[in-house]
Structures are given as structure tokens and as C-alpha cells.
Amino acid sequence: xxxxxxxxxxxxxxxxxxxxxxxxxxxxxxxxLVVKAGVADExxxxxxxAHLLEHALWAYxxxxxxxxxxxxxxxxxxxxxxxxxxHYYATVPAGRGAAELAVRALARMVLRDHLEESVVVRExxxxxxxxxxxxxxxxxxxxxLAFRTVYGEDHPYGRPLEGEESSFEALxxxxxxxxxxxxxxxxxxxxxxxxxxxLAEATAAVQQAFGALPRAPVPSHALPVPPRPAPSxxxxxxxxxxxxxxxxxxxxxxxTEPADVCATDALxxxxxxxxxxRLYRRLLGTPAVAHSMGVDxxxxxxxxxxxxxxxxxxxxxxxxxxxxxxxxxxxxxxxVSPQELAAVKRLTVAAYAFxxxxxxxxxxxxxxxxxxxxxxxxxxxxxxxxALRAADVTRVAAWYAGEPTWIVVAPQEKGT
Numbered sequence: 001x002x003x004x005x006x007x008x009x010x011x012x013x014x015x016x017x018x019x020x021x022x023x024x025x026x027x028x029x030x031x032x033l034v035v036k037a038g039v040a041d042e043x044x045x046x047x048x049x050a051h052l053l054e055h056a057l058w059a060y061x062x063x064x065x066x067x068x069x070x071x072x073x074x075x076x077x078x079x080x081x082x083x084x085x086x087h088y089y090a091t092v093p094a095g096r097g098a099a100e101l102a103v104r105a106l107a108r109m110v111l112r113d114h115l116e117e118s119v120v121v122r123e124x125x126x127x128x129x130x131x132x133x134x135x136x137x138x139x140x141x142x143x144x145l146a147f148r149t150v151y152g153e154d155h156p157y158g159r160p161l162e163g164e165e166s167s168f169e170a171l172x173x174x175x176x177x178x179x180x181x182x183x184x185x186x187x188x189x190x191x192x193x194x195x196x197x198x199l200a201e202a203t204a205a206v207q208q209a210f211g212a213l214p215r216a217p218v219p220s221h222a223l224p225v226p227p228r229p230a231p232s233x234x235x236x237x238x239x240x241x242x243x244x245x246x247x248x249x250x251x252x253x254x255x256t257e258p259a260d261v262c263a264t265d266a267l268x269x270x271x272x273x274x275x276x277x278r279l280y281r282r283l284l285g286t287p288a289v290a291h292s293m294g295v296d297x298x299x300x301x302x303x304x305x306x307x308x309x310x311x312x313x314x315x316x317x318x319x320x321x322x323x324x325x326x327x328x329x330x331x332x333x334x335x336v337s338p339q340e341l342a343a344v345k346r347l348t349v350a351a352y353a354f355x356x357x358x359x360x361x362x363x364x365x366x367x368x369x370x371x372x373x374x375x376x377x378x379x380x381x382x383x384x385x386x387a388l389r390a391a392d393v394t395r396v397a398a399w400y401a402g403e404p405t406w407i408v409v410a411p412q413e414k415g416t
Contacts, residue, residue: 048163
């Protein structure tokens with residue numbers, strides 16, 4: 001978990017924020033560069049640019065490949081694109097110059113003035129392969145369909161992560177360079193380091209790597225606010241499979257509603273956790289109505305999607321739907337008991353602690369909250385969960401007690 005006494009921040013003159021959690025006994029230094037721009041910041045004509053640019057920068061290769069410099073000392077690195085931000089991260093063994101090595105490598109990845117068309121063409125193929133893999137995964141297909149259906153194609157969250165096919169295919173090196181110049185500016189980025197490193201060491205390394213970058217205007221981008229509850233809809237897709245997958249999708253809270261985020265997290269535990277989940281016991285108890293279930297809810301800048309998914313026999317779809325409606329309606333009408341709420345709080349905080357067990361996990365969490373608002377929220381989360389009341393859970397449950405958007409992926413009927 002986070003110790004507020006060890007987490008410090010500084011800022012370069014150009015606006016780039018440096019965030020450090022000093023852990024003198026750590027065996028590694030974990031570093032993450034977060035760019036506060038993602039899929040939701042693309043214009044419709046450049047759909048797919050954020051993800052493709054991340055690929056092109058991270059996998060550029062060639063002489064002086066920064067990934068090789070990290071791997072030579074036993075380090076690891078990767079990158080990812082989300083709806084609200086893009087991040088590049090690395091973990092290296094602690095020691096003299098470790099922070100400087102990690103920061104320099106990340107800077108060399110992202111601070112390219114020119115992209116070769118051959119690299120863009122190569123990475124386009126990699127992205128196409130990723131799209132094919134997502135389409136073949138029924139849980140991921142559920143997720144993609146839920147975002148598109150709940151938010152609509154005109155909302156930035158309703159667009160596919162890899163981009164609309166027509167605009168993606170038109171992207172070239174020039175288009176990616178425009179996106180890069182627009183968003184990859186120091187006052188729209190932050191560098192987070194956790195491990196055996198001091199704030200002074202980290203700031204010096206970041207200043208050396210990024211200090212010469214000029215501050216630049218960042219486009220304002222207000223996200224449309226989707227209605228809550230979203231209009232009830234249903235999407236059915238026939239696939240070659242033996243079991244059905246369905247998701248009940250809802251519009252949840254945004255990062256600017258932290259108490260509601262925590263209450264929704266607690267609600268997901270109350271529904272789906274194996275030891276105390278009400279819906280879990282009802283669906284997977286004896287006799288079992290479903291094969292498996294889970295909840296997808298990730299906080300975002302705007303109102304986030306809450307998806308409750310279940311895998312079951314096609315003949316059980318209606319029974320599953322009925323069970324979900326009834327459990328949510330009950331939670332919206334009847335406050336949970338003090339004992340049940342205490343257990344849910346413990347499990348929610350424990351899951352958060354588990355995700356932050358390692359320096360790389362803590363780096364990711366600090367960077368996540370900084371990308372969406374402010375890194376200090378990372379330390380506030382457990383306290384907000386512990387402060388929840390039964391009325392808070394009941395209130396947010398009422399958001400989800402109506403008829404949801406249903407995404408049903410089921411075996412294709414014969415003759416269709």
C-alpha cells in the first residue's frame with residue numbers, strides 16, 4: 001500500500017510532473033511515462049492514431065533501440081493505450097544510475113521527431129492481428145460491443161480501441177506525427193518512479209531527458225456526458241460456440257465522483273466475489289445456473305462503463321437475466337447489513353492492496369490516477385472505501401436497478 005510520507009512530486013519548468021515513491025529497501029526501480037491522451041482524444045478522422053502511435057514508438061527498433069538498453073541489465077518494458085491516456089513503462093534492477101537509465105530509455109521511445117513509413121506499415125499489421133484476436137475472444141467481443149452500444153459511435157468511448165477500420169487504414173507516418181506533436185508535450189505528461197530512488201535523483205534524470213522540451217498548448221477536450229441510466233437496448237450476436245455469454249452494461253461514475261467510484265467497486269464485490277457475492281452464489285451455487293461470471297469496471301475521466309458478464313448454457317439466458325435484475329433491485333431497496341458491509345470493505349481494500357504489492361504495481365497506480373486527475377487519489381482510495389456507508393451502496397445500486405443494455409453472444413441458430 002502507499003505510505004504518503006514516501007510519495008513526493010516536483011515539476012519541471014516546462015510543466016512535466018515528476019512523482020516519486022522513495023523505497024530505500026526496494027531491489028528495483030520502476031518507471032512510467034504517462035501521456036494524458038488516448039483513444040478518446042482522437043478526432044474521428046484519426047481514429048486509431050493513439051494506439052498505432054504507441055506501437056510505432058515503442059517497437060521502433062533499429063540502432064540504439066532503448067528496449068535493448070533495458071533488457072541488457074535485466075530490465076523489462078512495455079506500453080499500452082487506453083481511452084484516456086497512453087503509457088510507457090519499464091522496471092530495472094536498482095543500483096547506481098538505474099533511474100537515469102529507465103527515464104532515458106522511455107524518453108528515447110517517445111521523443112521521436114520523425115517516424116519511418118516502413119515502421120508504421122509494420123505496426124499496422126501487428127494491430128490488425130490484435131483486432132483479429134479480440135474478435136475471436138468472446139469476453140473481449142462482449143466488452144467492445146458494450147462500449148459501442150452504451151455510448152454510441154459519436155461518443156469517444158464508443159469507438160474501438162484500435163480505431164475504426166476506414167480511418168485506421170488511411171493513417172500514415174505524417175498523421176501519427178501530427179498526433180504526436182499535438183499531445184506529446186511536457187505539460188501533458190508525467191513521469192512516475194517507485195523504488196530505490198530519491199526525488200532529487202528522479203528530477204535530475206527527468207530534467208536531463210525532458211527538460212529541453214518546450215511547453216505547448218494542449219487542446220481542450222470535454223467529454224460528452226452520457227445519460228444515466230442509459231436507454232435500454234439489446235444486441236445479439238450469433239457465433240460458433242457451445243455456451244452463451246451475456247453482459248448487462250450500465251453507465252457508472254467518473255473519476256470526479258470518487259465516493260461513487262468506491263461505492264460501485266464495493267457493489268461489484270457484493271455481487272461477484274466468490275466468498276460473499278450475492279449474484280455469484282445465486283448463479284454458481286447448487287444447482288448452478290451459470291458457468292462463470294465477473295464484473296468489468298475501470299474508472300475513467302468520464303462516466304465509466306460497468307459491465308456484469310455471465311457465461312451460461314443458452315437455455316439459461318433468461319434465468320440469468322432474471323437473477324441479475326432481482327439482485328440489483330434488492331440491493332437498491334434494502335440496505336446491506338453492517339456485517340456484510342464490513343466484509344465487502346475488507347475485500348475491496350485487500351484487492352487494492354494486492355494490486356499494489358510490487359513497485360511496478362504502485363507505479364502503475366500512481367500513473368493511472370495522475371493521468372485521470374491527480375496521483376494523490378491513489379492514497380485516498382482505501383480511506384474512501386472504509387468510509388462507505390450502507391446508504392452509499394444502496395444509492396449507487398439504484399443507478400443500476402433498471403433494465404440495462406444487454407449484450408448477448410450466443411450459439412448461432414441452425415439455418416441462419
